Amino acid sequence: MNIAFSPCPNDTFVFYAWVHGKIEGAPSLKVTYADIDKTNYWAVDQTGPEVMKVSYAALPYVLDQYRLVPSGGALGRGCGPLVLTKEKQEIQSLEGKTVAVPSDRSTAYLLFRLWTEQKLAQNKVTIQVMSFEDIMPAVQAGEVDAGLVIHEARFTYQTYDLHLLQDLGEWWEKDTGFPIPLGxxxxxxxxxxxxxTKWASESVKYAWAHPEETKEYVMEHAQELSESVANAHIDLYVNEFSASLGEDGYQAIENLLGRAMGQGLVPEFDLSKIRN
Structure with missing residues (x-):
């Protein structure tokens, strides 16, 4: 079976057991390692493998061809995207400014636009799509006014002397009470x-039971992260929702995408397809 997921520690941790033949009855996997911005477009264009990790924000574009698998993904609390600036400032100062984002088809982007809709009077910001690794240096250099960052940037942005303007996960959880649908x-x-679903869930549970066994594979693909940062990444993004979405997970996804559809941020689609 062909599969595509990112080289990030949470994905390699989740799929370690399946990739390495530890799951009884599961087919062998041929893995393509690709960042989520690439898999999002592959899914939309139907040019990717039959199983992929994508952003929840991509679901409205692909649910006619793909089904959501309720295990193996990333959804949780305290793990949201961050809006960073070079200097400390008020939220309203973003009006009319340029913000770098890693993708315009990501959950992070949807959260950012829903947040600015609520917080900015005119909701006028200029979006500049930029490679994830270039965003914090660009904010530090003053090339953009703010940056939307994800994943390990939560643990490393202080090394760029940047300031946290908003934790979008914290805002989302306070605003809705739901966890954040990410990947x-x-x-x-x-x-x-x-x-x-069964094989992905068993792979998650195997990794939890044998964390030391996963380390070599995780660090091989960890993009020069330290082991402590990789472990923090896994602890944050691999949780109960990775094993099974459950009702809270489904409701969180429906809330996010329903609100995004209502504001014209994603195309109209049948919300019932999230569960079917």
């Missing part, structure tokens, strides 16, 4: 989603 596993609709 989803999707599978082609002609595949047996029940068995894929």
């Amino acid at each position: 989803a596993i999707i599978a082609k609709r002609d595949l047996d989603a029940t068995t894929i």
